[in-house]
Amino acid sequence: MKVFKRFLYESKSQWGWLVGIFFALILAACFEIMAPRLLGQIxxxxxxxxxxxxDIARIIDNTTDTILMLIILYTGHAIFTYISEYIIAGVAENMVLDLRNRxxxxxxxxxxxxFNTHNRGDLLSRITSDLDSISETLREGIPGLISSFIGIIGAIAMMLWISPLLASIILGVIILGVIGLVITSKKARTIYLRNQEALGAVNSGIEELISGKQIVQAFNLETVTSNNLNQLNHNLxxxxxxxxxxGQIIMPLVxxxxxIGYVLVxxxxxxxxxxxxxSLGDIQAFFLYVTQVSDPISRSSYILTKFQETQAALGRIYEILDQTPEEDTGHTMYxxxxxxxxxxNVSFGYTPDKLLMDAxxxxxxxxHVVAIVGPTGAGKTTIVNLLMRFYEIxxxxxxxxxxxIRDLSRKTLHQLVGMVLQDTWIFTGTIADNIAYGKPDATREDIIAVAKLAMADHFIRTLPQxxxxxxxxxxxxxxxxxRQLLTIARAFLANPRILVLDEATANVDTRTEVEVQKAMQQLLHGRTGIVIAHRLSTIRDADLLLVINQGQIVEQGTHQELLAKGGYYTTLYENYAKGMSV
Structure with a gap:
């Protein structure tokens, strides 16, 4: 229940509406509780x-006032129930919207x-399916539990007034039902948690299948991936x-x-x-009160089951919110x-006992334009990630x-350092919006200008719109x-003081690269550039080469200086000349 208390506390902006719902449900329950007694009198x-x-006319005439009062009670019950349902619909969505935004x-x-240790599909499941489950429970659970509790208390009070003996029978039935609910609800939370984890695994599998569809088909892995997804689906x-x-076992039990209570009564x-x-009227009223007790207990069994599911969902949501965020205490102006x-003397490792870089x-x-070269896995991209503070040293x-850089805010740092990655990221929107992603206030003329620099203007104009x-x-x-040209244009428009190109031209053909390199030289003039590339032109034109191997800078100098040394770089360069990548 701790997660529920926390969630309700954090939703205190909605407390006023919740109080209004509570009083509306109290009035609705009072109208409903009074009705059976009047039916008994009739x-x-x-x-x-x-x-x-x-005669019948005389009998009807004697009960007219009571019938009118009964109509008023049922009308009042309907009105206040509608009011509570209308309010809770907005309150529930506001509470979930606030949690989703957070x-x-x-x-x-x-x-x-x-993000490296959690599947994207599972995170997506938490933000969508789990939050939807919370919203559904709030809409049904809050009014259901309140009205059930008030209805049961009021009905029991009326039954005790009519016949304490018969009421004691119903109380015994209620106690048995509550015991059954407690026993099953304890097991339900674990079951629902495992179910939501399985749903997250399926979402991850589907996300990987869609994003890697071309690779799957290229390697004829349709059967393997289908079997893996079938296994995840079977587990789900x-x-x-x-x-x-x-969820269904409780209802038949209740x-x-x-x-049994009906039979005994x-x-x-x-x-x-x-x-x-x-009197016969009191028995008739008593049976109606028994219904007012049994129906809420049946509803409560379903609601409590949903609450267990929601408790598991809230636990998964708060597992995200309880993670230690990145510290960003920088405030120095650049x-x-x-x-x-x-x-x-930079040292870094994903775990303290396994350093990837040491001093x-x-x-x-x-x-200056610096090219970082080295074999795959040597730590080239890690240097860039540390400079961007994606990881802390x-x-x-x-x-x-x-x-x-720890004295600079991340916002300032990322405005200072622009980045173009080998893996492009294009969001849903127009081409102009994608280019202006780092500078939303850019004019159309600015966007076209940088697109021309990135050699993207020509193919953009061939598109329908x-x-x-x-x-x-x-x-x-x-x-x-x-797609790579669009991301390069995006970096041009941001106009950062330092530009990082993580194999940014790897997916551009040789002819296009020549033109892009010309634009790069214009952009990099007077700016600091860090290039991770395998192309010979980039290596030759760089002002400085940093040769990295196993997380260490083993050599540095210009292209000609390093070749003259005949060291590790010379071996890499000779491999490149033979057709192998640097």
Whole structure:
């Protein structure tokens, strides 16, 4: 229940509406509780009239006021029930909307390591399916539990007033039902948690299948991936069946106990009527009160089951919110300078006991273009990730113009350092919007200008809507090279002081790369550039080469200087000349 208390506390902006719902349900329950008593009076009046040989018109005339009062009660019950349902619909969605916004915003504050250890499909399931489950429970559960509780208390009070003996029978039935609910609800939470985890695994499998469809087909892995997805679906089926059974088993149990109560009340009530200890109208009213008790208990069994499911869902949501966010205490203002980058005794590892880099030192003079070369897995991209503070270093410092990047806010740092990755990221929107992603206030003329620099203007104008063409599904209808040109144009428009190109031209053909390199030289003039590339032109034209192997800078210098040394770089270069990638 801790997660429910936390959720309700964090939703205190809706407390006023919840109080209004509570009072509306109290009034609705009061109207409903009073009605059976009036029905009993009508029955007694009819019985008494028949015993006195009164005609039907006289009997109806004697009960008219009571019938009108009964209509008023049922009308009041309907009105206040409608009011409560109308309010809870908005309150529930506002509570879930607030939680959804908090989770969505909090994801941006989580370290990259969190996303490396959690499946995207599972995170998507939490933000969608789990939150939908919470919303459904709030809409049905809050009014259901409140009205059930008030209705049961009021009905029991009326039953005790009519016949304490018969009421004691019903109380025994209620106690048995509550015991059954407690026993089953304890098991339900674990079952629902496993079910939601299985759903997250299926979402992850589907997400991987869709994103990797071309690779799956290229390697003829349709059967393998289908079998894996079938296994995930079968696992979900097992957990869905268990959760479905748990959700349905309580209702028959409660109904069975209620039926026993009906039988006992009917037998004992009939004896009391025969003895003249209770009127027929009171028995009729009593049976209606029994219904008012049994129905809420049946509803409560379903609602409590849903609450167990929601408790599991809230636990998965708060597991995200309870993660330690990235610290961003930087507040130093960056003053425009030449963009000198320096790594001072930098050590880094994803875990403290396994360092990928140990005491790395190098300096990139401002305004210089530096190429980082090395074999796959040597740590080239890791250097860029540390500069962008996607990961925090274990020790040492990274400075830009003498300022420790930890003293800069991440927003300032990311405005200072632009980035173009090998893996393109295109969001749903127009081409113009995608190019202007880093500068939303850019004019159409600015967008076209940088598109020309990135050699993207020509192919954009061949599209049906030009710059207003809507891109969907990661721009799958464009080639990989065209998508890469859009991301390069995006970086041009952002105009950062430092530009990082992580194999940014890897998917561009040789002819296009020549033109892009010309534009890059214009963009990089007077700016600091870090390039991770395998192309010979990039390596030759760089002002400085950093050769990295196993997380260490093993050599640095110009292309000619390193070749003259005949060291590790020479081996890499010779391999490249033979057709192998650097």
């Amino acid at each position: 029955v007694d009046a009819i019985v008494q009239g028949l015993r006195n040989n009164q 989770v969505s915003q909090y994801l941006y504050r989580l370290p990259m390591s969190y 089926f097992i957990h869905e069946r268990r959760s479905g059974f748990m 109904n069975f106990i209620n039926q 009917a037998i004992q009530g009939g004896l009391l009527v025969l003895r003249g200890q209770i 003053l425009e300078n030449n963009g000198t980058i320096e790594f001072n 790395v030192n190098f300096k990139i003079p401002g305004g 274990n020790s040492g410092s990274i400075t830009i113009d003498g300022l420790d 030009g710059y207003d063409t809507i891109l969907k599904n990661g721009a799958d209808d464009l080639s990989q090279g065209q």
